[in-house]
Amino acid sequence: MSEKHGESVNESDKPDNFIEKLISSDVSASLSGGRLQFRFPPEPNGYLHIGHAKSICINFGLAARFSGRCNLRFDDTNPSREEQEYVDSIQDDIRWLGFEWDQLCFASDYFDQLYQWATQLIRQGDAYVCDLTGEEVRQYRGNLTEPGRDSPHRDRSIEENLDLFGRMKSGEFPDGARTLRAKIDMESAHIIMRDPVMYRIHRSTHHRTGDTWCMYPTYDWAHGQGDAIEGVTHSLCSLEFGNHRPLYDWFLDKIGIEEQPRQTEFARLALSYTVMSKRSLRTLIEDGHVEGWDDPRLPTLSGIRRRGYTPESIRNFMAGIGVAKFNSTIEYSVLENSVRDHLNKIATRRMAVFNPLKLVIENFPVDLQEMVEAVNNPEDPDAGTRQLPFEREVWVDRDDFRLEPPRKWRRLAPGAEVRLRYGYCVTVKEVIEDPESGELLQLRCEYDPDTARGQTPDGRKVRGIIHWVPASCCVEIPVRLYSPLFSVPDPDHVPQGKSLIDFLNPESLVETTALCEPSLAAASAGDRFQLERVGYFVADQKLSKEGAPHLARIAPLRDSWAKQEKRQATS
């Protein structure tokens, strides 16, 4: 077992949530001898998304906090949708989040045991082979207002059921011809209890068991039994499994498990401006609207990782939003704020200019490069400083200049003095424009040689500080600017006749370049930076090459979402 980092999930001073209270009281009552076993049970039919991260943080976080154990169990009972690629990516993503499982388990390892238990249920008169088609099963089931009807095969003898079930297993019947069903109560108020299907005949090569099986257990028949086999004490899942709970308990009673796992449900995570269901994600990927499961605009963990989000910021986000019993949608900005909070502490500061305007310092010697000292991270003294060449010609951002500045303008304007960050103070003396187009070409300035290292000789206040890069040795680096993938807060619920594709934001990915200070040329894939006054950026894992980074925006410095909301409200 390797090191666990789950502790940080509970670092906040929040009062215990309802699951933590439940665990505490179960521990005090010495339930299961005080033993605690959790599990995270993904189906390997896609990549994990941030919703799964909530379940991961809950399960692994509880194990860490209460000195329990947590397994990773692949719920691989539906071979037609499952692949090894997903098994691998899920493990990578959990480790990236900072968690390590005690045991790696597969529901498919329990197929033999499940088969034995199924024959036990048949012998007890609790299960039968049914010949109704899927459609007929649905018709017989009834609905919320109408009771179901018994299947005509419900009263088969135990011998006949055992014989038919054995022949189902040995492949005598075609796909879909027969099912094994639990014999419960076709009039139950819980529709799930109306003789639910336990096995379906379905020939499909399984990524682990190959063609050994031609019938596969359903989720309900596999899940609780998997929990029981692993000695799970608390089976935590999202709310939609709440109505499966009576069946979960019924199966465990019938197979005679003494120390039974208990299922408890919590709210699913939903985020604004994005989609989370595998179905929607797959549509975006297969139709080429994004670059794949790890597209940095997606809420998949591989996308989020490539985007430059840190695992700490995800864990802090989960700790911050808490665990409730009601579904709700969390504003995407809450997640982004958590990312910014962490990056503010750890990201190296650098300067880059996106919209360059040449600034010439007329009284600065030609050919002189004076090294100025720049702080790498004001939040982290250990990050040290770096030397930046200050010279006669620098690039500044066009947006930092106004010919006719508004009141309280603290940046460049004719006659106004500002500091070039870490360098000298300059005053614009002349504005050069193209005589024909009027386009702004250049600012000609004077600098005050007595203003090095943040000083002013007479103690005068220079209020504006702007970023810049040296013109002779800056490097032009390609940059991706990401914005929300959707232009509406809830793309999964769009008006009738529309699809989520209609609400894709055409500007979710903008390619541009920036003039960067020289040291950025050496950025390695995965390095994160705060480009001062602009935002947080990462050297993209896929696009960066050695000595040729490709930057991508992780998040703007301030909350761009608030602006977006405002625009929404006024439009």
Ligand code: ATP
């Ligand atoms: P999806 O269809 O969105 O991918 P799923 O429920 O089919 O989700 P599973 O692989 O079956 O995905 O889920 C594994 C575990 O993760 C389950 O216990 C489920 O409750 C939990 N989970 C999935 N989505 C969320 C979510 N949005 N919030 C919290 N937990 C989730």
Ligand code: MG
């Ligand atoms: Mg599922």
